Amino acid sequence: MRTLARPATRADRTAILQLVRGHQRTQLALDWWSLDEWLDAPTAWVVERMGQIVAFWLGVQVDSPVAWLRGAAVADGEDPVALFEQLWPHFARALAHQGAEQVVGMAYGEWLEPVYQAVGFTRQTVVITLRKEDWRIPEIPAIPIHIRRATLADIPRIAEVDRQAFEPMWWYGPTILTRAWHQVPHFIVAEEEGEIIGYAFTDLYGMHGHIVRLAVHPAHQGRTIGARLLAESLRYLIDLGAYPITLNTQIENRTSQALYRRFGFRPTGQEVSIWGCRLTGGEGP
Structure with a gap:
């Protein structure tokens, strides 16, 4: 027919x-x-x-x-x-x-x-899922970076950071970021001398915490800024008693996986092509 x-x-x-x-x-x-x-x-x-x-x-x-x-x-x-x-x-x-x-x-x-x-x-x-089974947060060297809650006025600069940090396939532009800002419970930025150089946001599904996004401008990577953003996101979830805590990354992103392993995340075996x-x-x- x-x-x-x-x-x-x-x-x-x-x-x-x-x-x-x-x-x-x-x-x-x-x-x-x-x-x-x-x-x-x-x-x-x-x-x-x-x-x-x-x-x-x-x-x-x-x-x-x-x-x-x-x-x-x-x-x-x-x-x-x-x-x-x-x-x-x-x-x-x-x-x-x-x-x-x-x-x-x-x-x-x-x-x-x-x-x-x-x-x-x-x-x-291939995108893989990693899961954290404990509430431990490792010590991080102190650096002069200010972590604060994002505001709606920050969205244009956050979008610029995102575009520099990811390939076009993964870009979050102002429209998506604004939607996320209005809907997720925890959205933070890393700031140095008044300039936003990284950001992260987290969502909750019941008591399941998920770190949706973590990005640092390439010019500032390697300075533990990503670790600071991850730690602050985890503190928020741990204070709420969230369990489990998960995040996703590409299978070839060894740098990010090394950071996540340091924080106690382990692959779940879930993979999406x-x-x-x-x-x-x-x-x-």
Whole structure:
């Protein structure tokens, strides 16, 4: 039976939620947004057959030339590769029209890897989770750095630090940082002579503490500033009695892993592969 790929609309909300909640092959990673906020976006697409939505894909591009695939869902019994191959040219064109130069997606389930490969994605890296089982904080050499709570006025400078500290695929721009600042319980900056040179923020899921972000400007790395930010983030979580405490990093980031191990973090064995594909002009791949 013939299928139709088309942009999602707000009228599809109930069907999309039923697809996401009621079927096995689904993935949503919306961070500080809700699904409702993206349903009208030109980069939210569905595939339908005889009036029934059988697949949903959401691409999100914010403050970066890189768009992330934040939502994916395929009805049980359907072929996800065939559906995404049908959707991809339209989807890629919509992303490119928004200004995206690259598309990146996580593969929380094995079902997504062949889907990405079918349209030319390649594995970019692997993100690993580390977990801290104790509340110990190692001693850190004293340096003349001021750690304080971030304010909304700090966001532009924090975004500059972030852009210098990470590759474009991982950038957090002003929009994302502002969203995070409003929603997470602990957001701090490292300041030297009035200049913000690093930042970190932490979230809570029940009593599970997660250090979402830690960044230091490259010109100031190697001075234990990252360790100070990590220690302050941990003190906040420990004072609340948070357990466990986790964070993520790329599998090849040995420098960060060495810091985290010093603080008692150990790999959990949870790994998520990251896949990416470059877009070619406004026509898609």
